[in-house]
Amino acid sequence: MQLETKIYQKGNNSNIVKLIKESFSDMVSSRFLAKQLAIRDIKAQYRQSYLGIIWAFITPLTTAFVWIILNKTGTITLTDTGIPYPIYAFSGTLLWSIITESINSPMSNTKGAGGILSKINFPKEALLVSGVYKLLFNSAIKIVLLFVFLGIYGVGYHNSLLLFPLAFLGAIFFGTTIGLFITPIGMLYNDIAKIISMSLGFLMYVTPVVYAIPKEGLMKTLMEANPLTPIILTARDFAVGQSPEYLIYYLWIMLACIPLFFVGLVFYRISIPIIVERMSA
Amino acid sequence: MEDNEVLVKVEHLSKKFCKDLKTSLWYGVKDLYANVRGNKNERTLRPEEFWAVKDINFELRRGECLGLIGHNGAGKSTLLKILNGLINPDEGKVTIKGRVGALIELGAGFNPILSGRENIYNNGAILGFTKKEIDAKVEAIIDFAEIREFIDMPVKNYSSGMKVRLGFAVAAQMEPDVLIIDEVLAVGDLGFVLKCFKTIDTILPNTAIVFVSHSMPMVSRICSQIILMENGLANFQGENVSRGIDLYYHKFMTNEDSQVVFTDNSMELKKAWIEDVNKINNLYSIPWGNTVNLNFTIKNNNLSKTPYISLAIYDKEQRAIAEVLADEQDLKIIKNKKEVTFSFQLNNIYLSKGIYNITFTASEDSGVNVYYKIHKAITIQIEHDKQIWTPFLMDSKLINVKYY
Numbered sequence: 072m073q074l075e076t077k078i079y080q081k082g083n084n085s086n087i088v089k090l091i092k093e094s095f096s097d098m099v100s101s102r103f104l105a106k107q108l109a110i111r112d113i114k115a116q117y118r119q120s121y122l123g124i125i126w127a128f129i130t131p132l133t134t135a136f137v138w139i140i141l142n143k144t145g146t147i148t149l150t151d152t153g154i155p156y157p158i159y160a161f162s163g164t165l166l167w168s169i170i171t172e173s174i175n176s177p178m179s180n181t182k183g184a185g186g187i188l189s190k191i192n193f194p195k196e197a198l199l200v201s202g203v204y205k206l207l208f209n210s211a212i213k214i215v216l217l218f219v220f221l222g223i224y225g226v227g228y229h230n231s232l233l234l235f236p237l238a239f240l241g242a243i244f245f246g247t248t249i250g251l252f253i254t255p256i257g258m259l260y261n262d263i264a265k266i267i268s269m270s271l272g273f274l275m276y277v278t279p280v281v282y283a284i285p286k287e288g289l290m291k292t293l294m295e296a297n298p299l300t301p302i303i304l305t306a307r308d309f310a311v312g313q314s315p316e317y318l319i320y321y322l323w324i325m326l327a328c329i330p331l332f333f334v335g336l337v338f339y340r341i342s343i344p345i346i347v348e349r350m351s352a
Numbered sequence: 353m354e355d356n357e358v359l360v361k362v363e364h365l366s367k368k369f370c371k372d373l374k375t376s377l378w379y380g381v382k383d384l385y386a387n388v389r390g391n392k393n394e395r396t397l398r399p400e401e402f403w404a405v406k407d408i409n410f411e412l413r414r415g416e417c418l419g420l421i422g423h424n425g426a427g428k429s430t431l432l433k434i435l436n437g438l439i440n441p442d443e444g445k446v447t448i449k450g451r452v453g454a455l456i457e458l459g460a461g462f463n464p465i466l467s468g469r470e471n472i473y474n475n476g477a478i479l480g481f482t483k484k485e486i487d488a489k490v491e492a493i494i495d496f497a498e499i500r501e502f503i504d505m506p507v508k509n510y511s512s513g514m515k516v517r518l519g520f521a522v523a524a525q526m527e528p529d530v531l532i533i534d535e536v537l538a539v540g541d542l543g544f545v546l547k548c549f550k551t552i553d554t555i556l557p558n559t560a561i562v563f564v565s566h567s568m569p570m571v572s573r574i575c576s577q578i579i580l581m582e583n584g585l586a587n588f589q590g591e592n593v594s595r596g597i598d599l600y601y602h603k604f605m606t607n608e609d610s611q612v613v614f615t616d617n618s619m620e621l622k623k624a625w626i627e628d629v630n631k632i633n634n635l636y637s638i639p640w641g642n643t644v645n646l647n648f649t650i651k652n653n654n655l656s657k658t659p660y661i662s663l664a665i666y667d668k669e670q671r672a673i674a675e676v677l678a679d680e681q682d683l684k685i686i687k688n689k690k691e692v693t694f695s696f697q698l699n700n701i702y703l704s705k706g707i708y709n710i711t712f713t714a715s716e717d718s719g720v721n722v723y724y725k726i727h728k729a730i731t732i733q734i735e736h737d738k739q740i741w742t743p744f745l746m747d748s749k750l751i752n753v754k755y756y
Contacts, residue, residue: 074359074450074529079437081392107477108461115465190457192437193478259380341387344440345380347433348369 090337097194105197109204127212131168135161138281149282154311155224158217162310163280165213166242166303169206171271173246176202177339178254178264181346188343189350195343196336199247206243214239217310229312238306241325245302248328251335255342259349278303298324359449359530359560360412360435366443366584367405367430368397375400387440395442404430406584407444410577414529417561419575419593421568421600427584428564432456432534435562450529453479458519464508468499468518471507475522489525496547497521517544524551531555534564549573568597568669572741594739598706601668609634614725619659621712622691623649624729635707640736641700641747648712648729649693658683659714659723661694666709666727673743674703676710677718704745705736 098105117123138160141147152159180202181188181195188195214235221228257263277293280303284294294300301317301324308315315321370376379398383391397403405427412418420428433439435446436454461478462471472493476486494500497517499510507515533552552561552574565571571578571593578596580588582603588596610624626636627645638644648661660683663676678696686692712729715722738745 077437077446077448077452079434079441079446079448080444081395081440081442086390103483104477104480107473107483111461111463111466111470111474114470115463118465187457187460187478189433189438191454191460191478192452193480255384256381259377338388342384344438345383345387348439349376349380 087334087337090340091333094196094336094340098196098200101194101197101200104193105200105204108197108201109208112201112205113208124212127209128216131161131165131213131216134164134168138164150285152283153313154226158220158224158226158311159283159307160281161220162217162307163303165210165217166239166306167275167278167280168213169210169239169242170246170299170302172206172209173203173243174250174253174267174271175264176206177247177250178257181254181258185350189347195340199251199339203243203247210239210243221310226311231309231312235306235309238302238309238321241321242302242306244332245298245324245328248332248335251332251339254339255346258342258346274299356413356415357449358411358413360410360562361447362408362410362435362444363446364444365405365408365431365434365441365446366395366403367427367434367439368395368401368442369404369430370398370401372400403584405434405441408579408581408586410579410589412530412560412562412577414560415557416577417556417563417575419571419578419596420562420564420581421566421571421578421596422581422587423603426581428581429534430584431581432532432562432564436532448530451527452530452532453523453526453528454532454534455520455523456532456534458516458523460519462507462515462519465506467505468503468507468510469494472518472522475519476525479523479526481525485525493518493521493525496524513541513544520544520548520551527555528559531559531561533561535566568600569741572597592739594741597741598739601707604668610726610728612724612726614722616723617653618655618723619650619652619714620724621648621714621726621729622651623647624712626730626732627695635731635733637733637735638701640705640734640745641702643697643699644701646696646698646710646730647693648696649691650714650724651691652686652688654688655723656685657716658686658692660717660720661696662713662715662718663696663729664711664713665703666711667743668707671743673708683717700747701734702744702747703734704740704743705734705738706743707731707733 117126120126122129135157139157142149142156142160149156177199180198184198187193218228220226221232253263253267257267274297277290277297278299279294284300285291298320301321304317305315305321307313370379379401386393408431410418420431422428430439432454434441435448436452436456437448459471459475461474463474466474469490472490473483473486476489477483481489494503497514497520499514499518502510502514507518510518549570556574561574563571563575575593577591578589578593579586580596580599588599590596625631625647626638627647629636629638629644636644646663650659658681660681661678664672665674665676667673676696676698708731709728710730710732712724712726713722714724736745
C-alpha cells in the first residue's frame with residue numbers, strides 16, 4: 072500500500088488551482104465531520120431548554136411583530152409594499168437574518184473551534200460546511216413559518232415559489248463568500264467583528280427589509296445600488312409570486328460571487344496556520 | 353511496505369515567533385498577504401521576533417520513538433505543531449508518510465451538555481473517523497474507557513479523569529503510522545496510565561512515535577532516540593537516551609545548597625562530610641560499589657538525650673529511593689551547648705551512575721518526634737561508565753549458561 076505523503080515547508084501556496092482542489096477534496100472527505108459538528112451544536116443549543124425548538128420560531132416572529140405593530144399603530148408610515156405588510160416584514164427580516172448570519176458564520180464557527188484548531192489537524196473546511204448546515208436548519212424553520220403566513224394572508228402559493236429555495240441558497244452563497252474574506256483578518260483583530268456588525272446595522276436601513284424602495288430621492292439611489300437589495304427582493308418576489316424586478320442585477324452578483332468564492336476558500340485555507348500560530352496553545 | 357522506511361523526515365526545520373501581541377498580529381496580516389503570493393523568500397528575524405525552533409533535523413522509522421525533552425518554552429510543542437501540520441515552518445522541510453495521529457488533546461470537540469455516547473461521535477469525527485468506523489468501534493470504546501454505567505450521562509457531570517479516559521479510548525482506536533504525543537498521559541490515575549502504556553506498547557512496533565514529556569521515567573521507557581531542546585535548538589541529539597536525560601537534569605542543577613525543612617531549635621547540624629573523598633562543586637564523587645563513611649556534627653541546644661539519626665537518599669527527580677536506618681543507636685544523655693559527631697558507614701553503594709541527595713533527620717527515636725530535618729545535607733555523585741536510568745545497578749555476573 073502506498074502511504075500518503077505530506078510535505079510541510081514554506082511557500083507551499085503558490086498554485087491556486089491545486090489549493091482549490093485540495094480545499095474541495097477536504098470538503099468532501101470531511102462530510103461526516105461537518106454533519107457531526109452541526110448536529111452537536113444544534114442539539115446542544117436546544118437540549119438545556121424546556122421549550123427547545125420552539126425558540127427557533129419565537130425569535131423571528133417577535134421581530135416581524137414589532138414592525139407590524141409600528142406600522143399598524145401608525146407610528147411609522149410606509150409606502151405601499153404591494154403585498155400584505157406582515158408578509159413583507161416577515162420575509163424581509165427572515166432573508167436579512169439569513170444574509171447576516173451567513174456573513175458571520177465562517178468567522179463564528181472558526182472562532183468557536185479555536186480550542187481544537189491549535190491542537191488537532193482536521194479539514195478546516197468542515198467548519199464552513201457545518202456553519203452552512205446550521206444555517207439551513209435554522210432558516211428552514213423560519214421558511215416553514217413564512218409558507219404558513221402566505222396561506223393565512225391570502226397571498227397564495229405561486230409557481231415561482233419553487234424558485235425560492237434557489238434564491239435562498241443564493242443568499243447563503245453570497246453571505247458565505249463575504250464571510251470567507253472577513254474571517255482571516257477578523258480572527259486576528261476583534262475590531263473586524265465590531266465593524267461588520269455596525270455596518271450591517273446601518274446597511275439594513277438602505278435595504279428593502281421592512282420598507283419598500285421609495286419612488287425617488289437619494290434613498291432610492293442608495294437602495295438600488297446596494298448589492299443586498301436584489302438578493303432580498305428577488306427572493307421575496309419568488310416567494311409571493313411577483314415578477315422579480317432586479318433579477319439581472321441579482322444574476323450578475325451571483326456570477327461575480329463564483330470566482331470570489333474560490334478565492335475566498337483559498338484565502339481561508341492559507342490563513343489558518345497563521346491564525347493558529349497566534350492562538351493560545 | 354518496507355519495515356524500516358523513514359516515516360518522518362525533518363530537515364533544517366525552523367520557526368520564529370513574535371514576543372509582542374500587537375506586532376505579532378500585524379506580522380500576521382503581512383504574512384497573510386505574503387503567503388497568498390506564495391512567499392519563498394528567505395525569512396529573517398524582524399524586530400521583536402525570535403527563533404522558537406531552529407535548525408532541527410531528524411529521521412524516524414517505523415517502530416522507533418523519538419523523545420523530545422527540554423524545559424518549558426524550549427520549543428517542543430511548537431515543533432509538534434509543525435509536525436502535525438497546524439502551523440507552517442519558516443525554514444526547512446518536513447516529510448511525513450502515512451496517517452498521522454496526535455495525542456495532544458484528549459476529548460477534542462466534546463460538548464459538555466451532550467452525553468458520553470454522543471461525544472464519542474463528535475470526538476471521533478474530529479480525529480478523522482467515518483461514521484461507519486465509529487459505529488463499529490463504539491462498544492469497544494465504551495469498554496476501554498470503563499464508563500459504561502455513565503455513558504448516557506452529560507459529559508459535564510464527568511470527573512476530569514473520566515473525560516480523559518473517554519478521550520483516550522476514542523484516540524486509542526486510531527491506527528496511525530505516525531503518532532505524536534504531548535504530555536497527555538500525565539493525567540489520570542495509575543490504572544489509566546498503565547493502560548496507556550499498554551496501548552502504546554502494542555502500537556509502537558508499527559508506528560513512528562514522537563513523544564514529548566517531562567516525565568523522564570516514561571521517556572526512558574519508550575524512547576529509542578532523544579532530542580534535548582533548549583531555546584529552540586537541539587542541545588543534544590542521539591540514541592543515547594540516558595545521556596540526554598542526564599543532560600536534562602544537569603540543566604536544573606542550579607541549587608544544591610542544603611535546606612532545613614523542619615526544626616524545633618533544640619539542635620542543629622553544623623557540618624556534614626564524607627571521609628577521604630574529594631569534594632568538587634559541593635559534590636562528593638564516589639566510584640560505584642565503594643564503601644564510604646558519612647559524618648555529621650550536630651550542636652545540641654537543649655536536648656537531654658542523644659537524638660536518633662536517620663538518612664534518606666533521593667534521586668534527581670526527588671524520588672526517595674533508599675533509607676539508611678542504622679541499628680543500635682545508643683541514645684545517651686548529652687549536655688547542652690556541646691557538639692556531637694555521628695559517623696555512618698555505607699557499605700558497597702550500588703546506586704547507579706548519577707547524582708543523589710542525602711536527607712538528614714534527627715528525632716527522639718526511630719520515627720518518633722522529629723527535632724530537625726535537612727534536605728541535601730550531603731550530595732554525592734556515583735561514578736560508573738554505564739549510563740542507566742534505574743536507580744540501582746546490581747553487583748552481578750553471569751555464572752552459568754546451559755545449552756539444551
